[in-house]
Amino acid sequence: MLLSRLEAKKEQKRETLLRAGYDLFVANGVNDVSVSSITRRAGIAKGTFYLYFEDKYDLLNSIILHKSSEVLSMAIDASVKLPKGTVSERTLFILDYVIEFMKDNKDMLKLIDKNLSWGVFVEAIETDDSFSNLKKFREIIFEDLEKIGYSQKKAEQVIFIIIETLGSVCYSSIILEQPSPIDEMKPVLFEIVKKILD
Amino acid sequence: MLLSRLEAKKEQKRETLLRAGYDLFVANGVNDVSVSSITRRAGIAKGTFYLYFEDKYDLLNSIILHKSSEVLSMAIDASVKLPKGTVSERTLFILDYVIEFMKDNKDMLKLIDKNLSWGVFVEAIETDDSFSNLKKFREIIFEDLEKIGYSQKKAEQVIFIIIETLGSVCYSSIILEQPSPIDEMKPVLFEIVKKILD
Amino acid sequence: MLLSRLEAKKEQKRETLLRAGYDLFVANGVNDVSVSSITRRAGIAKGTFYLYFEDKYDLLNSIILHKSSEVLSMAIDASVKLPKGTVSERTLFILDYVIEFMKDNKDMLKLIDKNLSWGVFVEAIETDDSFSNLKKFREIIFEDLEKIGYSQKKAEQVIFIIIETLGSVCYSSIILEQPSPIDEMKPVLFEIVKKILD
Amino acid sequence: MLLSRLEAKKEQKRETLLRAGYDLFVANGVNDVSVSSITRRAGIAKGTFYLYFEDKYDLLNSIILHKSSEVLSMAIDASVKLPKGTVSERTLFILDYVIEFMKDNKDMLKLIDKNLSWGVFVEAIETDDSFSNLKKFREIIFEDLEKIGYSQKKAEQVIFIIIETLGSVCYSSIILEQPSPIDEMKPVLFEIVKKILD
DNA sequence: GATGAATGAGTCTTCATTCAT
DNA sequence: GATGAATGAAGACTCATTCAT
Numbered sequence: 001m002l003l004s005r006l007e008a009k010k011e012q013k014r015e016t017l018l019r020a021g022y023d024l025f026v027a028n029g030v031n032d033v034s035v036s037s038i039t040r041r042a043g044i045a046k047g048t049f050y051l052y053f054e055d056k057y058d059l060l061n062s063i064i065l066h067k068s069s070e071v072l073s074m075a076i077d078a079s080v081k082l083p084k085g086t087v088s089e090r091t092l093f094i095l096d097y098v099i100e101f102m103k104d105n106k107d108m109l110k111l112i113d114k115n116l117s118w119g120v121f122v123e124a125i126e127t128d129d130s131f132s133n134l135k136k137f138r139e140i141i142f143e144d145l146e147k148i149g150y151s152q153k154k155a156e157q158v159i160f161i162i163i164e165t166l167g168s169v170c171y172s173s174i175i176l177e178q179p180s181p182i183d184e185m186k187p188v189l190f191e192i193v194k195k196i197l198d
Numbered sequence: 199m200l201l202s203r204l205e206a207k208k209e210q211k212r213e214t215l216l217r218a219g220y221d222l223f224v225a226n227g228v229n230d231v232s233v234s235s236i237t238r239r240a241g242i243a244k245g246t247f248y249l250y251f252e253d254k255y256d257l258l259n260s261i262i263l264h265k266s267s268e269v270l271s272m273a274i275d276a277s278v279k280l281p282k283g284t285v286s287e288r289t290l291f292i293l294d295y296v297i298e299f300m301k302d303n304k305d306m307l308k309l310i311d312k313n314l315s316w317g318v319f320v321e322a323i324e325t326d327d328s329f330s331n332l333k334k335f336r337e338i339i340f341e342d343l344e345k346i347g348y349s350q351k352k353a354e355q356v357i358f359i360i361i362e363t364l365g366s367v368c369y370s371s372i373i374l375e376q377p378s379p380i381d382e383m384k385p386v387l388f389e390i391v392k393k394i395l396d
Numbered sequence: 397m398l399l400s401r402l403e404a405k406k407e408q409k410r411e412t413l414l415r416a417g418y419d420l421f422v423a424n425g426v427n428d429v430s431v432s433s434i435t436r437r438a439g440i441a442k443g444t445f446y447l448y449f450e451d452k453y454d455l456l457n458s459i460i461l462h463k464s465s466e467v468l469s470m471a472i473d474a475s476v477k478l479p480k481g482t483v484s485e486r487t488l489f490i491l492d493y494v495i496e497f498m499k500d501n502k503d504m505l506k507l508i509d510k511n512l513s514w515g516v517f518v519e520a521i522e523t524d525d526s527f528s529n530l531k532k533f534r535e536i537i538f539e540d541l542e543k544i545g546y547s548q549k550k551a552e553q554v555i556f557i558i559i560e561t562l563g564s565v566c567y568s569s570i571i572l573e574q575p576s577p578i579d580e581m582k583p584v585l586f587e588i589v590k591k592i593l594d
Numbered sequence: 595m596l597l598s599r600l601e602a603k604k605e606q607k608r609e610t611l612l613r614a615g616y617d618l619f620v621a622n623g624v625n626d627v628s629v630s631s632i633t634r635r636a637g638i639a640k641g642t643f644y645l646y647f648e649d650k651y652d653l654l655n656s657i658i659l660h661k662s663s664e665v666l667s668m669a670i671d672a673s674v675k676l677p678k679g680t681v682s683e684r685t686l687f688i689l690d691y692v693i694e695f696m697k698d699n700k701d702m703l704k705l706i707d708k709n710l711s712w713g714v715f716v717e718a719i720e721t722d723d724s725f726s727n728l729k730k731f732r733e734i735i736f737e738d739l740e741k742i743g744y745s746q747k748k749a750e751q752v753i754f755i756i757i758e759t760l761g762s763v764c765y766s767s768i769i770l771e772q773p774s775p776i777d778e779m780k781p782v783l784f785e786i787v788k789k790i791l792d
Numbered sequence: 793g794a795t796g797a798a799t800g801a802g803t804c805t806t807c808a809t810t811c812a813t
Numbered sequence: 814g815a816t817g818a819a820t821g822a823a824g825a826c827t828c829a830t831t832c833a834t
């Protein structure tokens with residue numbers, strides 16, 4: 001669909017705000033960022049902010065949605081390029097990808113907090129066309145899980161739990177180093193996931 | 199340890215603030231609660247607040263620590279009264295207890311959010327004498343896990359992951375009903391935990 | 397005078413704005429209505445507003461002028477259909493008409509506040525052709541008052557005072573129920589007016 | 595009742611705000627005065643304003659109440675010093691006093707607008723002890739009116755109407771010079787009031 | 793230790809108005 | 814003439830924190 005020049009400009013302004021918001025939230029923490037500071041950084045008038053977002057938290061949610069589905073999406077993309085393997089292998093690959101990414105992006109992880117979630121991903125698939133290619137992945141993994149006897153519903157529930165667990169473990173062990181640093185937690189987590197999926 | 203009358207009075211004032219804070223946080227959300235409103239509700243002068251807590255978030259942390267370890271502690275207490283069973287059985291009993299409790303206390307769950315964590319519990323054990331009786335539980339479950347071949351460290355890591363997962367699932371499915379209502383998620387979660395522990 | 401199609405369209409847009417403004421002023425109070433909300437309701441672009449009115453208060457004045465002279469005009473129209481009577485009778489009829497109307501239109505009364513005024517009416521006669529038929533009434537009542545010895549100027553002054561008093565009493569007793577509800581005030585007001593005119 | 599030093603200071607601060615608000619409202623009009631400007635003028639911190647008044651309009655109401663009952667009160671005080679006369683004479687004296695005062699204080703009149711009202715006066719009597727001496731006047735005038743056959747209730751209603759009319763006429767003729775300047779309106783108004791009361 | 797009045801920085805939010813399309 | 818995105822000045826209001834009592 002073609003956007004008129006005006007619509008393109010609006011979309012671009014929205015992006016600018018998302019980017020400015022992300023930078024500031026990551027640098028200073030959500031509570032210490034004001035709408036003023038965001039628009040100042042974005043080089044946009046304060047009032048304009050409210051044409052695009054309801055308030056700071058509306059922007060924050062958009063950012064979290066965007067960033068966390070982006071990470072998952074990268075991981076999935078990478079996994080698709082792999083030679084065929086078992087569900088378990090593919091899943092572990094994705095977890096590993098996300099963990100390694102988060103180790104390098106602690107600030108983003110702090111922002112996403114424990115909001116990394118399969119639910120977010122599903123929502124992204126449904127609302128944002130740019131993730132449309134990933135619908136396919138979801139279908140593939142469902143097929144695989146069905147082969148080992150999961151109904152589609154149950155497949156979604158199990159995947160959901162695994163991703164939530166991934167998020168929790170990343171946050172605790174990477175940010176808080178609790179109960180152990182991530183490199184010690186990874187094998188434990190992997191072993192658990194293998195047990196779940198095999 | 200006996201407290202002097204003065205110390206008792208101070209402790210009581212602290213409790214009043216914790217209770218007032220909890221009620222307000224639960225009712226209005228953390229961001230919409232001010233120190234003023236807390237002291238107003240507690241019937242205490244505004245300045246007095248700062249004699250007991252650094253700021254709103256200091257109070258909030260105390261509350262979350264207190265409430266979430268309370269829930270876990272109740273669950274564990276109840277499990278101890280059971281006839282002996284496998285680790286897996288005992289663990290599932292605890293998860294079930296927490297889930298049922300949270301179903302009846304959604305407001306508290308919203309506040310604890312995803313901060314239900316084994317880490318919190320460990321911290322509570324170490325700082326608060328009133329949980330001293332629960333140290334024992336920790337030791338018991340470690341013993342049990344060691345019998346099935348876990349080192350103490352790994353035992354702690356696995357328990358940690360299970361409790362984090364419990365917290366995440368409770369929050370998503372009870373509050374957001376995602377990906378399914380809690381009663382549909384419970385069997386799936388239980389099956390997973392059984393696989394992990396058996 | 398015939399309007400070109402363009403002029404008719406403009407007049408219609410003006411009417412739309414007047415109506416939207418009236419609805420909103422009445423519903424939310426003048427201070428809580430913005431030009432934005434008015435144009436939104438009118439289904440007209442924000443910038444367009446300024447092609448028709450200087451600002452919110454310009455619109456408000458037009459509305460008050462319009463509405464309050466409309467009420468007076470209806471009352472006078474009705475009085476003209478009466479069989480001939482004394483000035484006093486005719487005047488009381490008009491007051492009664494206005495009072496009964498205001499009882500049924502409290503919201504409008506709140507907006508007009510105490511701006512019901514003979515002066516507004518005179519202004520309307522002079523600026524708005526649609527009230528031209530009412531010029532006649534003014535002349536009739538002047539004639540009547542001249543018969544009982546009032547100069548034209550004094551006639552206008554007395555009528556002015558009576559209408560102002562009517563407005564004040566309506567507002568106080570209908571909206572505030574002060575000092576008494578309107579149905580108790582009406583006979584007192586009528587007695588006073590009779591004394592003035594007889 | 596003695597006020598503690600603190601309470602005296604608070605009362606004094608309230609007065610300062612009333613005075614600053616009055617000056618600014620009178621000079622710039624209500625809509626063009628901000629809470630900021632009021633506190634700046636009062637030499638008081640912005641937040642302090644909100645310890646004394648809910649908002650700008652709360653302050654405005656206090657001011658109107660205060661000023662308009664002050665004027666009436668001065669007029670009544672002056673009338674009490676007169677040699678005895680008829681109700682009618684005494685009332686005309688009061689009207690005259692108020693009119694002359696308003697001629698010299700157009701700015702205050704603009705602020706009071708049409709809110710000069712017997713109702714305000716009654717409220718002032720009931721809430722503010724400093725007007726307690728004026729209760730007496732109310733009783734005297736009631737007695738006088740009862741002598742000429744008015745029930746107390748009706749007396750209050752008639753007085754109410756007269757004062758409202760006084761306010762309306764003052765505003766229209768002094769501020770707007772409508773329908774005639776005040777000096778031409780005064781005799782007409784007086785004649786009307788005489789008719790009402792005799 | 794307790795109080796609560798005072799502070800004033802800082803935030804959100806609205807809104808009239810402009811102007812390029 | 815009509816539009817509505819953008820502006821940014823301006824205002825309302827909050828609130829953590831202090832400090833004299």
